Amino acid sequence: MLFILHSLGCTLSGFYSKVQFALLVMVGLMWFTAYSQSSDKEIFQSTITNPDTRLLQLKNKYNQAFDKQDFVLAAQLLQQMGQLCYHYGHYPQALEFHLQANNLFKNQHQTELLAYNLNDLGLLYYYNRNLKLAKLQYDEALHIFQNKHNDLGLAHTFGKIGHLYEKQEKYDSALYFQRKAINYYKKIDNQTGIAKIYENLGSIFEDLAQYDSAHYYFSQSLKINQVTHDQLAQIEVLNNLGDVLRKTGAIKQGLTYSKEALKLAQKLHEKYQEASAYRDIARALNMLGRNDSAYYYLEVSRKMTLDIYSEKSNQQIAVLQVMYDIAKKNNEIERLDNISRTNQILGISGVIVIALLIILGFVVINRQKMKIKNQHYINEQKQKVFEKEQDLMAAALKNKQLEEENLKNLLETKTKELSTHTLHVIQKNQLLEKLYQRLEEIVKDDRKNSQRNLRQIMQDINQSFDHDQYWEDFRNIFDQVHQSFLTKLKNHSEQLTANDLRLIALLKMNLNSNDIASILGISPDSLRVIRYRLRKKLNLPQGENLSTFIQSL
Template sequence: MMHVRVYFFVALVRLLTGPSLLQAQPSFSIQDIHGRLERYNVQPSDSLLVIENERYLEAERNGDKLEQAISLQKMGRICYDMGLFAQSLNYHLQAEKRLVKGPKKERADNLNDLALLLLLNNQSEDAKRIYFQALSIYQTSGEIKGQATTYGNLGHLYEKSSNYDSAYYFQQKAMQAFEQINDLDGIALIYENLGSIYEDQERYDEAFTYFSRALDRFKVNGNTSMLIDAYNNLGDVYRKTGNYKQALRYTRQAEKLAKENQALSRLSSAYRDLGKVYGFLGDADSVFHYLELSRQLYIETYNEDTKNQAALLKVLYDIDRKDARIAQLARERQTAIIIYATLTMIGALLILLFVIIIKNQRQKIRSERQLRDQETDLLQAKQRLMEVELQNKKLQEEQLQLEIETKAKEITSHTLQAIEKNKLLEEMKDALTEILKNDSRGYKRELRQLLNKINQNFNKEVSWGDFRRVFEEINQDFFIHLQQINPDLSAADIRLVSLIKLNMNTPDMAALLGISADSLRVSRYRLRKKLGLEPGKSLTAFLQAI
């Protein structure tokens, strides 16, 4: 009874979602589809496909993503009705790309369609994942009917994999949702699904109860397709429980309705079920008769379906070729527009570039002329300024030279005076020393005291502070550089360095410092070590270079 359960499932979705992909199932015949189209006063599938394709192209030209998705979804449902599942899947996938950021209900409806196609392709895990994705969207948007539909879809999925506990759970969830919005037709379809679950488990009493409830509702709402399925299902239950009389009664009701409504696929199922009943009754002629009718009708339906599928495939091919040609023409037109726009832009740019070049050339000439005039004026001003600066510098140099000469004379005079005084003191020292050696009278003590005073003041006659001040004025930054070489130079070292810098001879330096020539040589040696001079390098030349 798997084909009947499929009918139940598809009918549930058809009733809940309106004219959707799930209105039909793979076993529907093309006559049945055309019959429904005629009752609703619409055109056959190939015409509908062309119409929807035109709507899609119009929406594409207008950039309307939602309308594109709706047309793609409808084309997918048309292909599904005709059994072209690969083409249907392609259309629904294209619709999903455009609905990712679109309205939630439309996207969830499309996801339900996608899941069914995957389920038919035995991709049950992918189908389950997408069903739950659709359910989440319905729950977020508060769409109760959509939730009920998806619960029913999940129940069918689990029933198909023989997971009856989960199937029963989701069908009950669907029932609660339909009861919440008082959707009697939806409840009737869930009755059918629950009856199918119990029938699979061979719990025929429960199956009969739910199929009977569904039958009563389908009689009221006039859903002929589902009414035929309900009669067939009840006939199956009676046949499986051995009540062949009742089985014949309900199956013949299904046969009658299928004939009246040209539901050829359901009529074929009814013939096949009648053959099974007569088989149990031992009526071989009737078994052969009804099974042969079922086979012929199946072949007729199959051939018609194949023929119409071929026609629809041709329409699809023509649509694809037309779309490809339209796309090619659009690309060619776009290319022509781009080329024309590019050439126009290039021409305009060339003209603009020519104008800019001429304008810039003129501006450049004016700017160069102004720049030359400014440079001439600036050069003249700089020349005058340089002449003034040169004159000022000359005056400053003359003034500085005069100051240097004055300072040099001052320090030379100061130094000569110090030398003369030191020489005089040296002579007095020598004379007094000689007196002390030859005379031993009582004034020897006073002479010794005088000698001591001369020794104590021997080097203090020269005012080294004044000397250094004048020396620094002549030799600016000399002592700074000297301290950088060795910051530990003593005052005596500084005096010796200053005298060497003045190119003073050894006797004069010894006299000025009040030391002997030998002591001066020792002082020079120590100074060389402090300044880090290599042996053989001139101390005087080193200090003159600082």
């Protein structure tokens, strides 16, 4: 309906001063606030005559419900008082009533009633220009209705969310949520809801200047309202149709709709709608060049708006006076109740304090006795635990000593095995060397047949120097005796061969060069060459002794 105010301002600029225009805009905004949501019109219509009386009735019923501890009914009455205050523009008190209702609904686990109240809160936050909080209320209500599978609640909430997006000029989102709303209304065949959503869709398309679509949806809304005999809703739709037709150039046809809205408003004694219809007629006549008639209708609208404003102000003053009286009375009752409760509390507290002192003395004495008894018991338990710990420590120490002794014996055994094995290899190689020398002498004999056989024997003996099964046993025993030796060795070089490792193991055992050469089946000169190559692989600096280095690992 904001476009009504804009058009009104354009028309008034030719007839009235800026002061008069500001007054009418303020009154128009008050009218828009009261009638922006058709779902709330019934409450407004039923309370417009005696709002102060109605507020007193609701307050009395609330007190009765609270005395009976019917908190669900009390919350519903708070919600109605909030709706009443909202319609008369007293938003802070309306917000307070709705928040109190929210707390009661939550405490009583009335989630669906809470959701409807959240929608009312969302509307309040919207008119206080707190769009973020309004959206949060709608989202929470939507979540509740989805969990409860409440199609009517979902339709109602989707419509409010769409209306919120429309006022933010987010028309794609507005259309999306309005269409979701109409789908739910159609699902439950709620004709009144369908008519309202058609009207909302028409308003969106009118804002988008898509007047054909706007005219279609307004017409559909009017048809449904005529079938359901919702005359109050018809007035607003007729006004919207008149606006759309004027914007598309069909001024006379639009004027017909405005006059029809005027007749219906007069019939229902709807002063807000009647004043709006007069303004629309004045606009149409101005566009047709009939300025005298336009001035007449605009003057009637102005006087009626001023009367409405005056009447509304008086009603608001009456409502505020009633609220003040109620608050004053409640404060007095609360003060007397507090005094009475304070006296009762003081008397009861005196008795309780005396009783507590007696109980406290008894408890202190018993506690002291129990403390002494418990301390004696704890000391006994500590002594037992200490003795058991001593026994366990002695047993653990004995086990440790046995374990160390076993390891020592095992190490000695392995060392003996390694020494025996090494000695065996030395003896075997010495024997093989003697045999090799004897066979070498036989080979020098000129007999060819024996010469060929003996050469074969020499070749087999020579191969046995490098492929002896005892080397594997030797390495296993060596690894057991020197467990971390090979790991440390690999940190210095990763290029060591199996022959290198054999030489290093023999050096680790402190064998002399002749014994090492005999075990490896090589000459002392070859051993020197191998030692030189090993030094290079281990990156030993010149002058550092190879055997000393290996012994340090």
